[in-house]
Amino acid sequence: MGEPDVDALGIDLAPGRATGAGADELERAAEAALRPRSLDEFVGQRVVRDQLSLVLDAAVGRGAPPDHVLLSGPPGLGKTTLAMIIAAELATSLRVTSGPAIQHAGDLAAVLSSLDEGEVLFIDEIHRLARPAEELLYVAMEDFRVDIIVGKGAGASAIPLSLPRFTVVGATTRAGLLPAPLRDRFGFTGHLDFYSAEELERVLVRSARLLGADLAPDAAVEIAGRSRGTPRIANRLLRRVRDWAQVRGDGSLDLQAAHAALDVYQVDALGLDRLDRAVLTALCTRFGGGPVGLTTLAVTVGEEPETVETVAEPYLVREGLVGRTPRGRVATPAAWQHLGLTPPAEASTLFS
Numbered sequence: 299m300g301e302p303d304v305d306a307l308g309i310d311l312a313p314g315r316a317t318g319a320g321a322d323e324l325e326r327a328a329e330a331a332l333r334p335r336s337l338d339e340f341v342g343q344r345v346v347r348d349q350l351s352l353v354l355d356a357a358v359g360r361g362a363p364p365d366h367v368l369l370s371g372p373p374g375l376g377k378t379t380l381a382m383i384i385a386a387e388l389a390t391s392l393r394v395t396s397g398p399a400i401q402h403a404g405d406l407a408a409v410l411s412s413l414d415e416g417e418v419l420f421i422d423e424i425h426r427l428a429r430p431a432e433e434l435l436y437v438a439m440e441d442f443r444v445d446i447i448v449g450k451g452a453g454a455s456a457i458p459l460s461l462p463r464f465t466v467v468g469a470t471t472r473a474g475l476l477p478a479p480l481r482d483r484f485g486f487t488g489h490l491d492f493y494s495a496e497e498l499e500r501v502l503v504r505s506a507r508l509l510g511a512d513l514a515p516d517a518a519v520e521i522a523g524r525s526r527g528t529p530r531i532a533n534r535l536l537r538r539v540r541d542w543a544q545v546r547g548d549g550s551l552d553l554q555a556a557h558a559a560l561d562v563y564q565v566d567a568l569g570l571d572r573l574d575r576a577v578l579t580a581l582c583t584r585f586g587g588g589p590v591g592l593t594t595l596a597v598t599v600g601e602e603p604e605t606v607e608t609v610a611e612p613y614l615v616r617e618g619l620v621g622r623t624p625r626g627r628v629a630t631p632a633a634w635q636h637l638g639l640t641p642p643a644e645a646s647t648l649f650s
């Protein structure tokens with residue numbers, strides 16, 4: 299047996315799955331192999347990278363843990379990757395938990411009281427922490443203390459337990475949902491934005507090298523342009539192109555293989571995924587281009603409003619396909635054009 303092939307785990311992907319921004323368990327294994335391990339390897343996001351490197355270097359220089367760090371941005375842009383890099387740059391270990399995994403304040407108290415000096419505690423989806431846990435976290439982050447409640451009812455008492463200095467790295471796709479007191483306890487907030495095509499090309503070149511694949515430059519350009527500004531999607535499409543080259547091509551990852559694979563997986567010219575297209579189509583064909591409220595739009599495509607708002611909308615807005623107005627979401631002329639539809643005469647007046 300040779301080296302285990304991480305991508306062997308990714309073959310279950312159904313056609314439509316080639317573009318969604320989220321990752322499932324199987325994909326996470328494939329991703330782990332491609333994750334940058336240091337800030338220097340981390341492509342793009344120059345502003346966040348610069349700021350973070352200052353925070354980390356200063357902390358290392360002082361020999362003390364840095365301020366707590368909050369990372370926000372749409373799925374697949376590198377929040378978990380950065381959390382791992384932070385721990386690596388600080389030469390400490392990373393403890394991982396998530397908002398939904400913490401049901402009770404006691405669960406969080408147990409995690410906190412087991413931390414060692416200087417460790418990094420990564421709390422993914424931190425906006426989904428339950429309120430009592432959130433309140434416990436405020437105190438822990440600020441005073442490095444948890445109050446352990448002993449007993450019940452009137453006889454209950456709180457025994458303060460002091461904690462070692464540690465650093466919380468919180469990740470969220472919805473920074474706006476974090477209550478202000480929690481947000482304020484982060485000394486540094488980094489907002490990750492969609493990557494440019496050129497940055498995604500660099501991600502692809504790096505990933506191809508790690509996969510031992512020879513990616514033609516024009517193929518990299520093609521894949522980057524259809525990756526929805528998202529490294530996770532770029533890496534996924536690269537693996538699909540590699541599959542195509544291996545099974546139907548001559549093994550080379552050239553432009554022809556890229557075109558053919560992207561066709562098989564029905565990745566459209568802008569790299570929109572199924573949810574993106576469903577939202578656009580509903581907006582144009584069911585609601586005549588809007589304006590329509592977020593909740594109505596979400597019900598029409600069978601998704602939670604939160605998913606539409608955090609997963610599909612940011613990219614559609616950034617690509618100039620959807621606009622947000624006080625009366626609801628509207629399709630832009632570019633949206634009609636992208637779907638190959640003719641906008642009704644009044645659609646253009648929404649933007650005049």
Ligand SMILES: Nc1ncnc2c1ncn2[C@@H]1O[C@H](COP(=O)(O)OP(=O)(O)OP(=O)(O)O)[C@@H](O)[C@H]1O
Pocket residue numbers: 319320321329330332333334339340341342343372373374375376377378379380471501529530533
């Ligand atoms: N700046 C980058 N340079 C190179 N690769 C990257 C970069 N950012 C992300 N990636 C790749 O994209 C994959 C997804 O990134 P990551 O898991 O960090 O996203 P995330 O923001 O945590 O997403 P989610 O919100 O779904 O948890 C990683 O496996 C990594 O290989």
Ligand SMILES: [Mg+2]
Pocket residue numbers: 377378379422469
């Ligand atoms: Mg993540």
